[in-house]
Amino acid sequence: MCSESVSLKTMKKKDGLSWIDWMRGWVNVTQEILFQRIMASHLHNPLPLPSLNHLTCIVTGSTSGIGSETARQLAEAGAHVVMAVRNIKAAYELIQQWQTKWSASGKGLPLNIEAMELELLSLDSVVRFSNAWNARLAPLHVLINNAGMFAMGGAQRFSKDGNEQHMQVNHLAPALLSLLLLPSLIRASGSRIINVSSVIHYVGFVDPNDMNVVSGERKFSSLIGYSSSKLAQVMFNNILFKKLPIETGISVVSLSPGVVQTNGTRDLPRFIQELYSAWPYFIFSPQEGCRSSLFSATDPQVLQHYHKLKTNEKSVCTLFISQNCKPTNCSEEAHNVETASKVWEKTLEMICLPLDVVERLIEGQEVPINL
Ligand SMILES: NC(=O)c1ccc[n+]([C@@H]2O[C@H](COP(=O)([O-])OP(=O)(O)OC[C@H]3O[C@@H](n4cnc5c(N)ncnc54)[C@H](OP(=O)(O)O)[C@@H]3O)[C@@H](O)[C@H]2O)c1
Structure with missing residues (x-):
């Protein structure tokens, strides 16, 4: 019995995750x-x-x-919101609709909201966005890395930077954005980097030597692309959590929004879509799905939970907020410090940043990026 469970724990699936972790996931x-x-x-x-x-x-x-609902609610609560989007025209149409409704409600001053271009399939675009934002020399209190893609059932595709698209949009580009915006986040004191992850990261596996799943060791599927990218995002942020000194005042949070009816679920298999439309009870609306983002971005309890983790030397994972706005554990695999450190190093190599980027930015040094 005992040897059976030992072998289940250590026996690996073809994609590298142990069977027991995969089942738990x-x-x-x-x-x-x-x-x-x-x-x-x-x-x-x-x-x-x-x-x-x-x-x-x-x-x-x-x-x-989830992102549009998050932006609108933050703006309606009085925040200055910057919509970082690839479709500027769509963003300004939304802003206009929200302003019209808001002024008709007679609740107060116009919303303080603007849009800036950010295409995550281009690392160049991330650098341009960050340079433009940092040039304002303004404090940034909250960065919500919400944008993401899941091309369910799609073939393996690559960005012009040569990266598998899920890995670039869900992990590499947001990682570059978080790091390049550190000077503005430090300026705010008490700022937060919020990463919209997914429960799917529990069934993910990342091979740091094959982040783009091109070696042939694993057969690519969109589920592998999505789950690995979401796990890589969690692992990277676990290391960022360890690297950022408490004095920077920056908290790093990962979260799950739940299962939410959005454009992101339009490619789900027909039987799951039918299940959801038959029992819409199970799936969250975007308004419900953005609660864990809003909670992570604004609630004071989050800072208390974070501080507790940060001051405990044994913590290897940063705060992970569940869809019900409670702290929970990230996946077993995300606790693997050795792999997470390799993911950190490989990520920095792929986004062309030096290994000591965090230390240099904290000291106020310029960091060369040679994309
Ligand atoms: N829905 C769920 O059940 C669920 C569950 C777990 C996690 N999530 C995560 O929640 C986040 C939000 O997803 P959602 O469900 O709200 O999906 P969504 O409605 O499809 O929204 C995704 C957003 O990301 C943007 N985006 C996609 N690719 C981009 C790129 N290359 N560059 C810049 N922006 C890009 C999209 O822009 P366009 O409008 O221009 O396409 C859109 O604004 C994602 O990170 C997703 O993985 C969702």
Whole structure:
């Protein structure tokens, strides 16, 4: 019996994850699909927000789904919101709609919201965005790395930087953005980097020597592309959490929004879509799905949880907020410090930043980027 469980623990699947972690991962995913509404039944919808007049927040991918709802609610609570998007025209159309509704409601001054171009399939675009933002010399209180893609069932495709697209959009480009914006985040004191991950990271596996899944060791599928990118994002942020000194005042949080009806779920297999439309009870609306982002970005409890983790030397993972706005554990694989460190190093190589980038930026040094 004992030797059986030992072998299950150590026996690896073809994609590199142990069978036991893979099974545990799917239990987590199934629980989220079936019970998220019950688990989150204590939360109000929309999540009540305090006045956020003092905050500047960048929200990536805010032209649809969870990101658009997050941006609108932050702006309505008084924050200065920057929609970092690839489709500027769509962003300005949304801003106009929101302003019109807001002024008709007679609730106060116009929303303080603007849009800036950011195409995550281009690392160059990330550098341009960061340079433009940092040039303002303004504090940045919250960066929400929300934009993401899941080309369900799609073939393996690459960005013009040569990276598998899920890996670039969901992990590499947001990692570059977080690092390049550190000077503005440090300027804010008490700022937060919020990473919209997914429960799918529990079934992910990253090979740091084959982040783009091109070696032939693993057969690419869109699920492998998506889950590896979301796990790489969590692992990278676990190392960033360890590297950022408490004195910078920056908190790093990963989260799961739950299973949410958005453009991101339009490629789900037909049977899952039918299941959802038959029982819409199970799936969150974008308003429900953005609660863990809003909570992570604004709630004071988050800083308390973060501080506790940060001051415990044994912590290897940063704060992970579940779809019900409670701290939870990230996946077993995400606790693998050796792999996470390799993912950190490989990521920096792929986004052309030096290994001591965090230390240099904290000291106020210029960091050369040779993309
Ligand atoms: N929906 C869910 O059940 C679920 C579950 C777990 C995690 N998530 C995560 O939640 C986040 C938001 O997803 P969503 O469900 O709200 O999906 P969505 O409605 O498809 O929104 C995704 C956003 O990301 C933007 N985006 C995609 N590729 C981009 C690129 N190359 N450069 C810049 N922006 C890009 C999209 O812009 P365009 O409008 O221009 O395409 C859109 O604004 C993602 O990180 C996703 O992985 C979602």
